[in-house]
Amino acid sequence: MRENLESLRNSDEELYASITNEEQRQRDGIELIPSENYAFPEVLAALGSVFTNKYSEGYPGRRYYGGQENTDYIENLARERAKSLFKCDHANVQPLSGSGMNQAVYLGLLNPGDTILAMDLSHGGHLTHGAPVSHMGKLFNFVRYVTDPSDGSFDFDQILKDAKECRPKLVLCGYTSYPRDIDYERFKAIADEVGAISMTDASHFGGLIAGEAMANPFDYGFDIVTTTTHKSLRGPRGGMILCKEDYAAKIDKSVFPGLQGGPHMNAVAALAVTLKLAALPDFKRYADKVLKNSKTLANVFIKSDTKLITGGTDNHMLVIDTLKSYGIDGRMAEETLDKVNITTNKQIIPDDPNPPLRPSGIRIGTPAATSRGMRESDMERLGAWIDQCLRAPDDKACLQKVKKEVVDFCLQFPVPGLAS
Ligand code: DSN
Numbered sequence: 177m178r179e180n181l182e183s184l185r186n187s188d189e190e191l192y193a194s195i196t197n198e199e200q201r202q203r204d205g206i207e208l209i210p211s212e213n214y215a216f217p218e219v220l221a222a223l224g225s226v227f228t229n230k231y232s233e234g235y236p237g238r239r240y241y242g243g244q245e246n247t248d249y250i251e252n253l254a255r256e257r258a259k260s261l262f263k264c265d266h267a268n269v270q271p272l273s274g275s276g277m278n279q280a281v282y283l284g285l286l287n288p289g290d291t292i293l294a295m296d297l298s299h300g301g302h303l304t305h306g307a308p309v310s311h312m313g314k315l316f317n318f319v320r321y322v323t324d325p326s327d328g329s330f331d332f333d334q335i336l337k338d339a340k341e342c343r344p345k346l347v348l349c350g351y352t353s354y355p356r357d358i359d360y361e362r363f364k365a366i367a368d369e370v371g372a373i374s375m376t377d378a379s380h381f382g383g384l385i386a387g388e389a390m391a392n393p394f395d396y397g398f399d400i401v402t403t404t405t406h407k408s409l410r411g412p413r414g415g416m417i418l419c420k421e422d423y424a425a426k427i428d429k430s431v432f433p434g435l436q437g438g439p440h441m442n443a444v445a446a447l448a449v450t451l452k453l454a455a456l457p458d459f460k461r462y463a464d465k466v467l468k469n470s471k472t473l474a475n476v477f478i479k480s481d482t483k484l485i486t487g488g489t490d491n492h493m494l495v496i497d498t499l500k501s502y503g504i505d506g507r508m509a510e511e512t513l514d515k516v517n518i519t520t521n522k523q524i525i526p527d528d529p530n531p532p533l534r535p536s537g538i539r540i541g542t543p544a545a546t547s548r549g550m551r552e553s554d555m556e557r558l559g560a561w562i563d564q565c566l567r568a569p570d571d572k573a574c575l576q577k578v579k580k581e582v583v584d585f586c587l588q589f590p591v592p593g594l595a596s
Contacts, residue, residue: 520540565578
């Protein structure tokens with residue numbers, strides 16, 4: 177990899193400088209965006225491999241181009257490893273991103289205008305779960321359920337009532353900004369009651385399911401589970417659709433030729449190695465530590481009377497109402513923490529009266545910090561820094577002092593895949 181970077185240095189100094197600057201940013205800062213992580217070094221190697229050069233439209237044994245003996249092999253490897261790790265009948269490993277992955281499910285199994293019951297965006301759902309600004313929100317009729325923000329609970333009686341009224345073809349659970357676990361049994365029962373397909377978007381917690389730190393929807397009889405591969409799973413950027421055999425042919429046809437052209441075979445290769453590593457005992461320990469770190473961080477904020485949405489966490493993330501806790505909006509909180517090399521993201525909170533670019537909160541997650549080797553005592557330190565900075569966003573001396581402490585602290589934790 178280094179050799180390739182050296183050749184880049186000779187042919188494009190500006191780009192080479194940007195890469196080394198980004199390496200430095202990642203070394204000197206603490207990454208707390210819950211959807212980000214450090215890919216396994218093996219993933220970076222596979223992504224930069226000669227599989228980048230190959231077109232492979234179709235599926236193993238049924239391709240539209242020649243020269244597929246190695247691509248067929250790695251795609252089969254990735255599919256088999258995914259099936260065994262997630263305990264499902266079928267895996268499509270070609271989706272180029274999380275959004276395309278969810279779109280492929282809807283477009284492959286439903287007709288335009290069909291109803292999907294999904295979680296409201298401000299309560300933690302994703303854009304592809306029917307936000308009006310997304311194309312999916314225009315193509316399908318999304319009916320949205322909400323949570324009780326005080327504890328994150330779902331009103332299942334209400335959701336069942338809504339389901340009986342709107343007769344969804346698909347009942348979707350899963351989230352992008354929700355700090356609690358999901359009661360799959362209840363959601364599956366609702367889907368069954370109205371004869372709908374049951375689907376979980378596990379994009380954020382696919383790695384935590386693989387590491388057995390969180391429940392697997394297939395254990396509750398779910399039909400479809402989607403997950404991105406670059407978040408808690410530590411793989412290449414992309415998505416996977418996992419499903420029961422009944423849906424396999426329709427899902428494959430929907431991904432290709434329905435929605436995509438050639439898969440990115442370097443990403444498929446990288447996903448194959450990710451799935452091998454995620455099946456090892458070490459990954460189970462990792463997943464467990466991600467949750468312990470998240471709970472420890474939550475406790476720091478609970479002790480300092482910070483308002484956490486739902487009051488805490490059961491997963492890898494926390495959502496902080498910065499407006500109520502510190503009197504600053506999420507954008508200012510994000511920018512303040514950026515100044516001390518702590519990276520978070522501004523986040524809308526349930527029924528947020530403020531716009532998405534100036535919302536009322538931030539989202540914090542522990543997958544990346546845990547990959548870097550940070551543990552519970554480190555989370556206590558981290559929580560204290562965040563609290564201190566958000567209480568004094570205009571105190572330049574304080575921010576400067578914290579930044580120096582953060583940079584020194586980071587020296588103890590090499591970034592996976594990067595030389596120290
Ligand atoms: N961007 C992802 C996240 O941050 O949750 C979802 O698309």
